[in-house]
Amino acid sequence: MSSQQENKGIVLKDVNLHYGDYHALRDINLNVAVGERVVVCGSSGSGKSTMIRSIIGLENHDSGHILIDGQELTADAKSQETIRRNVGMVFQQFNLFPHLTIAENCSLALKRVKKMAKGEAKDVVMKYLERVHIPEQAEKYPSQLSGGQQQRAAIARALCMQPKFLLFDEPTSALDPEMVNEVLDVMVEMAQDGMTMICVTHEMGFARQVADKMVFMNQGRIIESGDTVEFFENPKEERTRTFLNTILSH
Secondary structure (H helix, E strand, O other): OOHHHHHHOEEEEEEEEEEOOEEEEEEEEEEEOOOOEEEEEEOOOOOHHHHHHHOOOOOOOOEEEEEEOOEEOOOOHHHHHHHHHHEEEEOOOOOOOOOOOHHHHHHHHHHHOOOOOHHHHHHHHHHHHHHOOOHHHOOOOHHHOOHHHHHHHHHHHHHHOOOOEEEEEOOOOOOOHHHHHHHHHHHHHHHHOOOEEEEEOOOHHHHHHHOOEEEEEEOOEEEEEEEHHHHHHOOOOHHHHHHHHHHHOO
16 A cells, blocks of 8 residues: 555554543554455454544544544544544444434535535435435435334435545444345445445455455454455454354354
8 A cells, every 4th residue: 555545545553542441442553545445343342333433533542643534633623523524424323313304314414514505405415315225215204214224314424425434333233134235235335336434344244245454353452454355264363263253153
């Protein structure tokens, strides 16, 4: 990876984060190039969600450096606001406002942050609801949609801001099994379109299909990182092998 690519992607250098005495992230180093798709996996409590949340300042790191598109993320509100214009995030829980329609949920940030006119915002919203295959749900409320449809609406909401990077924090873990694939299918399409993505997930079939790089975390550390084929076929660390054997046997 060239230094130019590195600077324009997502870079974590020696990142540490504590919750009181608990050391949640330990010396995290990660480079994600523009256009790269990275899947982060590991057992519950290994620091995956904390790491991905730290990339947009939802968790403030104590030391080290996080650079997004060449700009360093700090605890300063203005820095975080600038970063969040470039980085979209899709959460485990859909985080849709229940009193707003899907279209209103998706257009809120366009109007407030991008100061977009109502008609222009509606065009953008419909474009991305089409993108996730639910344009017919635009005027419905979240409670009228299935879990899979709500998560696809949440993805559309993130896409409406036209981010350079998209983060997913276990986007299918709150879904019923039959709804998982409809969300993964949309994510596969986005990966094929070249979106730079970091995805925390246990969906190893999805990981094999789309990831350029796999990252395995354990006890707040990245203990293995590298090529997807190599990761699955020849994991170097015993802890990685145990994890894969467990998750692939289910």
